[in-house]
Amino acid sequence: MATLNFLFLGFLFLLVASLVYLALNQWASDDFEKRRLGLVQPSRPAEHAWLKRMQSKMMALLLRMSPWAGTAAPEDAMQPSALQMRLLNAGIRSGLAVPVFLGLKTFLTFFLPACFVMLTWLLQLSWSELMFWTGLMAAAALGYYTPNVVLHQLVKKQQKILFHAVPDALDLMRLCVQAGLGLDAAIERVGREMRLSYPQLSDEFALTGLELRAGSSRAEALRHLSQRMGLPDIEGLVSMLIQADRFGTSIAESLEVHSDALRTKRRLIAEEAAAKLPIKLLIPLIFCVFPSLMTVLLGPVVISIAQHLFPLVNG
Template sequence: MSWMLILIYACVFALTCGFSYWALTGLMPSGMTQRLDSLKDTPHFVLTEPSARWQRWRDKLQRALSWLGPLSSATEPEDASHTFSSRLRFYNAGIHSHLAPLVYLASKTVLTFALPSIAIGVLWYSQVSLSQAPGMALVLVFAMLGYYLPNAILAHRVARYQQALFNAFPDALDLMRVCVQAGLGLDAAIDRVGHEMHLSCPELSNEFELTGLELRAGASRADALRHLSARIGLEDVEALVVMLIQADMLGTSVHESLQVHSESLRTKRRLLAEETAAKLPIKLLIPLVFCVFPALLTVLLGPAVISVHEILAPTAQGA
């Protein structure tokens, strides 16, 4: 069994796994259906304490992963700024658990050693020597894949989380503007928006509820808003936070500021949608040229080529 055949088997395995994941996610109910089913028999916004069984499992998981974290964190800088930025990446992905960095580092360590071990086992079973260049390259590729795969997964989750927040943020600003116009203060408006956005966008609802908890715990409004901007990591939210802090300091109208900012966000969202629609024909060109057109030409010209070959073949043999 050659190394090229091994790579073909690996590609087929990856495609099969990807198709299975796509099929399973397509057959599963949507997020809105799951949220409605979970809220069907339970009251809104009831904080439940974790069960004792889950607490024991979490403690066991933390002890099991505690010895894997330093192996991977040894390659990471240990300064305070890097620690804050690494924690901030999980906040940008909507992950607030204190076990998230430990699980992340442990997964990098395990995958860095597990995937090359699988590759070595496949090479040994196919009787390919590791001293050869293809075998060594395959092991190195699997090691790099195992090390950088958690980074790619985390980056994908950050992008998906921020996209959900960006899509729901103009509606939240309109709701906040209505609350302020009705006479609520900014702190009460933030808390109200966090409760009202629970079904339409639970991600944004969680962020506003965390900000409301900070305000009730005694944090200043400016610090709570800055923490909100840091957790979300969007430039539009940062601009809103700066605008609200300046409006609070200078005594300007918060209602007008929210209205202007929500309109600008909607304009930006519409422009991004138009840009995506304009890119669609270019993206469709590649599958059309390399997938659809060859099959179409084969169907249209195949019978004609066969007929011409049958007509000219006796003439060529007679000559």
Template sequence: MTLPPLVFAGLVFALVVTLSYALLVRWLPDAGQQRLSRLSTPAPASDQPTPSFWQSLQQRLVAALLWLSPWTAGMSGGDGETPSALRVRFWNAGWRSPVALQIYFTSKTLLTLLLPAVAWGLVEMSGWRWPGLQRFAPVLAGAAMGYYLPDWVLSLRVRRRQLALMHAFPDALDLLRVCVQAGLGLDAAIERVGREMRLARPELSDEFALTGMALRAGASRAEALRHLSVRIGLKDIDALVSMLIQADRFGTSVSESLQVHADALRTQRRLRAEEAAAKLPVKLLIPLIFCVFPSLLTVLLGPVAVTLARQFIKVGGT
């Protein structure tokens, strides 16, 4: 005996709501209890903030994935001198933890195995009978979704971070030029700009801080700048790094080079904005044709069509 689809959907909805409510009641502390605990507990000596519920949940999830992934330690590829392309992608996304690749491969494996099982279970519980090999279509769709979902999340993170860095670099170059003209060396200027942009542009501040640490650790300026270019992964930054290396090698003015490059970056940013604005009418064409115009015509011509239909019915009846 199979349940009707509507009844099955209602049961699944009730089960999900009940489990979600139970988990929230179990894990989310009461607001009054939180206030009482803060008042009764002495303040810690350190300035580290207390992690929130979602941060603690994320930490538990990461710990569980690491516990399940002892065999992924050697899947990163590359070595200490030549990192793999995937590790470079993680650097572009801002994920520099040594265990990031293990978490990535473990989550990819678990999702590829779990999502097909969930899809198969839902199909069997719903009572639907797919003819022939079509019954395996949800399983294959779940496997493909589980396999490519971590890649999609990684690509989305890389795009967002590179866009933020692209918008932040012209202002950073102006600050670098001001610091260099004030008498600071390029190494000290990079560290100073990184500290000044901590609140406004944290992504760029982190990259400059890493570059400053590499310079203090004894790396050459060219090597530290090349690592900066690899971690960011933008062509504009590659051009900037090449320009700074050439200026350092041939003894040209760094401040003038920074000013020219900052103006070029602003020009490119303005051209990209104009290009996006020019593409907007073309992108709006399909929604206008298939969504806005039918609704507008229905509102305008609907009453007229109803009136004409009534008149024709009256004429036909007589």
């Protein structure tokens, strides 16, 4: 037990000392840079300034810890990595998103085991050595994989919103094209019109419009749009638009056909969800509603029978 306590204290001391060193080092370097460059922050409320400073320090700490996570860089520097593509699918476009994400994984991988050790020490829990190391590794695994789970949920939420928004956007694009606008101008116009209803899709179209203005080809900009959204239906739409532009077929008809297909798919998904609803309600009905209903219906009968039957049995 003494050896286990010594390991507790040693691990906790090393972890806290490392985090304090990184925080103080980053704090001192930031202050030195500000003094050297003579940066002057505008006046603002004290609580907002304190919050901004804490956010910047935490961001800097995560950036310093990101190399510890280790990730494979893409062979082509112009192509985004798999992690960066997942962040783009979730609607996170910051250039610091990848290092901050990796730094957060590293921080949680060490922070959660430290919390486990601290709680074990403070509460004087009598773990066996096997249980202690199992809990320590489980806490580290939880800290390492929790950001992945959260990112996966964000991607699912973003793609669900985009999937429901695309048919309306295609109808608007078709109307714009039929009114005489080119496809590039139609994309920008639809992005502006859908700012209030679907801001996520509006941002994607705005980025595509900026790429087209910057000189990218239409095919390249549309492929980037498909990669950012990460939806198979959008990949099919992009391929169809590229083929229509290449062979000179009607873009308005292509948009109408694809919009109808997406609406049909959306309706089928809704019908499938409605068909699954009775099966999903079966378990709550069996374990929650039926016992309560039987208690309400049969409870008075059982009590009445017991009141009349037990005296006869005892007599």
